Amino acid sequence: MKLRDLSEDELKARQSELKAVYDQFKESRLSLDLTRGKPSTEQLDLSNDLDGILEGFFLLQDGTDVRNYGGILGIPEARQLGADILSLQPSQVLVGGNSSLTLMYNLIAHMIPEWQGEKQASNSKVKFICPVPGYDRHFTICESFDIEMINVNFLPSGPDMETIEELVARDPMIKGIWCVPKYSNPSSHSYDEDTVKRFAKLGNLAGADFRIMWDNAYVAHHLTDKPVRLPDLMALAQEAGTEDSVVMFASTSKVTFAGAGISFLGTSEKNLKAFEKFLVPQVISFDKVNQLRHVRFLKDLDTLAAHMNKHRALLEPKFEMVQKKLQAAVGDKDIAEWTRPDGGYFISLNTLPGIASVVVELAASAGVKLTPAGATFPYGLDPENRNIRVAPTFPSLEDLEKALDVFVVCLELASLNRLLAQ
Numbered sequence: 001m002k003l004r005d006l007s008e009d010e011l012k013a014r015q016s017e018l019k020a021v022y023d024q025f026k027e028s029r030l031s032l033d034l035t036r037g038k039p040s041t042e043q044l045d046l047s048n049d050l051d052g053i054l055e056g057f058f059l060l061q062d063g064t065d066v067r068n069y070g071g072i073l074g075i076p077e078a079r080q081l082g083a084d085i086l087s088l089q090p091s092q093v094l095v096g097g098n099s100s101l102t103l104m105y106n107l108i109a110h111m112i113p114e115w116q117g118e119k120q121a122s123n124s125k126v127k128f129i130c131p132v133p134g135y136d137r138h139f140t141i142c143e144s145f146d147i148e149m150i151n152v153n154f155l156p157s158g159p160d161m162e163t164i165e166e167l168v169a170r171d172p173m174i175k176g177i178w179c180v181p182k183y184s185n186p187s188s189h190s191y192d193e194d195t196v197k198r199f200a201k202l203g204n205l206a207g208a209d210f211r212i213m214w215d216n217a218y219v220a221h222h223l224t225d226k227p228v229r230l231p232d233l234m235a236l237a238q239e240a241g242t243e244d245s246v247v248m249f250a251s252t253s254k255v256t257f258a259g260a261g262i263s264f265l266g267t268s269e270k271n272l273k274a275f276e277k278f279l280v281p282q283v284i285s286f287d288k289v290n291q292l293r294h295v296r297f298l299k300d301l302d303t304l305a306a307h308m309n310k311h312r313a314l315l316e317p318k319f320e321m322v323q324k325k326l327q328a329a330v331g332d333k334d335i336a337e338w339t340r341p342d343g344g345y346f347i348s349l350n351t352l353p354g355i356a357s358v359v360v361e362l363a364a365s366a367g368v369k370l371t372p373a374g375a376t377f378p379y380g381l382d383p384e385n386r387n388i389r390v391a392p393t394f395p396s397l398e399d400l401e402k403a404l405d406v407f408v409v410c411l412e413l414a415s416l417n418r419l420l421a422q
């Protein structure tokens, strides 16, 4: 039954009932964590064969010794793998170290001088559009470069393209946009065909120095039998003459080892040349031994897909557990809405307006850590204080169940307090 249909006395009775349950949780001194969007140990174990896979053979087919310096763009075999993953040509791909975030940071660092002149002339900050809710570390990169962030909401089809097009056409200091086009962090959106087509044309509304930061972190991370297939942004951009506006990223952080994978950056050959020039003073080459290990292990798209199915088998019960618990506890109470992801790492939940931070605080006091409310918005400011990111991948199924039992009580208790205060 909807909570708002209860009388004040009924609400109060339910409040004291739940308060007693909550106090019991507090006394049991739990220590559970739903903050971490990282793979579990069992998931990491799926890639243990990486260790020792080279068996002492360090030479590429062309005779290159991967143990030595050189080849800043990556070994050809890994560039091919990255190209297959991102639907690009190998000549458009750089293979980096273990973090695609480093590549994103560096891509922006290398654009800063290009944006400088216009910034000074207009006496305005460089600005980026941030579809919200989004990935906090994208926002941290912007903050570190003093880039002003503009929130744009999602529609079911993806980010609100009409607003984005208007903004970009109106303000030349908007120099970029963050996108997680497939199984978005945290909202689970996958952009539809029309959205991707409109992204391909965005560069024509903006200037030549506008960049779409297409972070395809969850490109292979399906949770269903019907993987989403994104339209090919680079091909569409080439048709529209905007290929320099597209910069794609991916990594194997949630495929093999989160702390020891390889990363990919894909863009036009012209952009890649300029980016390579920027990297030369800081690195002679990335870890080619690890690139070779990954090529031997992941081989091709079919082998990658089979490997990701093993991840899915471990992840699906956890995502199902969250759905089951939420549905059973608050499904009919009309106090929250949440996503049912087809892939990716997160469930995004919206509380009644104004209480996400209260839910997070209540859960923390009862020993369940959640991502801080607001973290999914630029500057940590959720204008409606509603969004909570639930990360079910890392805890064991047993811990996840316990954490959710606490979470749903905190969610309902905060909602009851709110309704009674109205």
Ligand SMILES: Cc1ncc(COP(=O)(O)O)c(C=O)c1O
Pocket: 037, 098, 099, 100, 101, 102, 135, 180, 185, 215, 217, 250, 251, 252, 253, 258, 263
């Ligand atoms: C959208 C998104 N991009 C990038 C990353 C981090 O990627 P990497 O480990 O390659 O730096 C994450 C990790 O959670 C993510 O969710």
